[in-house]
Amino acid sequence: MARAHIELDKQAVIAPVNRRTFGSFVEHLGRCVYDGIYEPGHETANEDGFRLDVVELVKELGSTTIRYPGGNFVSGFRWEDSVGPRDKRPVRRDLAWRSIETNQVGLDEFARWLKLTDSELMLAVNLGTRGILEALDLLEYANHPSGTALSDLRIANGSPEPHNVRMWCLGNEMDGNWQTGFMSADDYGKLAARTAQAMKTAQPDLELVVCGSSGSGMPHFGDWERTVLEHSYEFVDYVSCHAYYQEYNGDLGSFLASSLDMDYFIDTVVATADHVGYKKRSSKKIMLSFDEWNVWYLHKSDEDGDNPDPAAAASAEWRHAPRLLEDVYSVADAVVVGNLLMTLLKHSDRVTSASLAQLVNVIAPIMTEPGGPAWRQTTFYPFSITSRLASGNVLRPVIESPTYDTARHGQASVIDAVATVDDDHAAVFLVNRDLTEPATVTIDVRSLGLARVTEAVTLADADPYAKNTLSEQNRVAPAPNDSAALADGVLTVTLPPVSWTAIALG
Ligand code: AHR
Numbered sequence: 001m002a003r004a005h006i007e008l009d010k011q012a013v014i015a016p017v018n019r020r021t022f023g024s025f026v027e028h029l030g031r032c033v034y035d036g037i038y039e040p041g042h043e044t045a046n047e048d049g050f051r052l053d054v055v056e057l058v059k060e061l062g063s064t065t066i067r068y069p070g071g072n073f074v075s076g077f078r079w080e081d082s083v084g085p086r087d088k089r090p091v092r093r094d095l096a097w098r099s100i101e102t103n104q105v106g107l108d109e110f111a112r113w114l115k116l117t118d119s120e121l122m123l124a125v126n127l128g129t130r131g132i133l134e135a136l137d138l139l140e141y142a143n144h145p146s147g148t149a150l151s152d153l154r155i156a157n158g159s160p161e162p163h164n165v166r167m168w169c170l171g172n173e174m175d176g177n178w179q180t181g182f183m184s185a186d187d188y189g190k191l192a193a194r195t196a197q198a199m200k201t202a203q204p205d206l207e208l209v210v211c212g213s214s215g216s217g218m219p220h221f222g223d224w225e226r227t228v229l230e231h232s233y234e235f236v237d238y239v240s241c242h243a244y245y246q247e248y249n250g251d252l253g254s255f256l257a258s259s260l261d262m263d264y265f266i267d268t269v270v271a272t273a274d275h276v277g278y279k280k281r282s283s284k285k286i287m288l289s290f291d292e293w294n295v296w297y298l299h300k301s302d303e304d305g306d307n308p309d310p311a312a313a314a315s316a317e318w319r320h321a322p323r324l325l326e327d328v329y330s331v332a333d334a335v336v337v338g339n340l341l342m343t344l345l346k347h348s349d350r351v352t353s354a355s356l357a358q359l360v361n362v363i364a365p366i367m368t369e370p371g372g373p374a375w376r377q378t379t380f381y382p383f384s385i386t387s388r389l390a391s392g393n394v395l396r397p398v399i400e401s402p403t404y405d406t407a408r409h410g411q412a413s414v415i416d417a418v419a420t421v422d423d424d425h426a427a428v429f430l431v432n433r434d435l436t437e438p439a440t441v442t443i444d445v446r447s448l449g450l451a452r453v454t455e456a457v458t459l460a461d462a463d464p465y466a467k468n469t470l471s472e473q474n475r476v477a478p479a480p481n482d483s484a485a486l487a488d489g490v491l492t493v494t495l496p497p498v499s500w501t502a503i504a505l506g
Pocket of ligand 1: 027029071073172173214292357358
């Protein structure tokens, strides 16, 4: 049995827990919206056509900010199509996902859905095929109280109150050649700067996110961020990061250490943003919006390129709400998701917004069947439990753990952990990355001044590839970890192999 020890110091604060770390993402993609959150014929649907069983799961998930409506979708989207009387809305082709978009769900309906789920809207503007004027129009429609053409149109469309959207994405993945209207860093940086300047002239308290590289594997990663920020630094508040992880070629050890790559990614973007800031003699710090992250089985193998096969994609049929990107997640995937969320928390000083991509059916923690049930994927649990338990300040743990070698990420610690502490409670989140051995971890929590373990749960299974499916929706769920015990200021817990654990103290 492996052993590890963790020191927690209440004074070793990284930053406050930012609720926006627990954001998610709803794109008009596959069955995320249609036959996902929206299914008018479903027995739980409300008057807008939204499934209330899905709403309940979204609330339980504890997601906060929700990015909308894309993703790649946004780069061909005309927002005007999706407001006003539903029977007058045009049906369009969505080039990004080769789908038919009926526009039956748009900004006003989605804003109402967000109210049901207690979430904040983070809206993306189309800078792929549109520009400054359309972004300003959408801002006027969404946020201006009344008395102008577009705010009055919103009121006439049944939304008397402005939607008050604070966070806006200036396009999506504008560096990727799969993106409709993709650009060079220079062209995009200039367009983003001019759009941001105009939007902030209209409403100075907006929080604007400029697109970073669409992944750290892009050849221009780093250079793209530098160039884009050189143009836009004064006008924007965040730079975006996107990262998806998967197990390659049966190398579970590397996959379980994916958070090391996220660490490197964040450190690199922070260094690049600060470099531009120093050059500009600016006291302002650009924050990171990690607005797409998850496990996604995008590549069949290590050698795959970044893009879908264009010939195969171009010959596919145009369909409405096709089943796309419906990954079914295992225990190992959930351990990685839990660990990535821990990593985001550890960077709370600079990552102040994040979005799990995505929310329903499309690489999602929640799955649905038309006319049928909605259920939790394995990845639902580490997200919902962390969102519920993490509060107060994030602490920097000192971890003494055995290590192992990985092919993709070098040396990784077997145990990883993060902790948060509030006035009268604390939470510790841990993973055991060992493939076969349990680990006993001792955690010095004396400085927290808390006396009791109030909750201890572990997600694990004898089969790390166990999944929840339509026919077995509750095959995997967290179980109480009865080994967790607190005595003389030392918390001791045993972690099964390939597991994620949360312990709350009070
Ligand atoms: O989340 C799925 C897709 O991944 C998004 O549309 C895009 O931004 C990214 O490449």
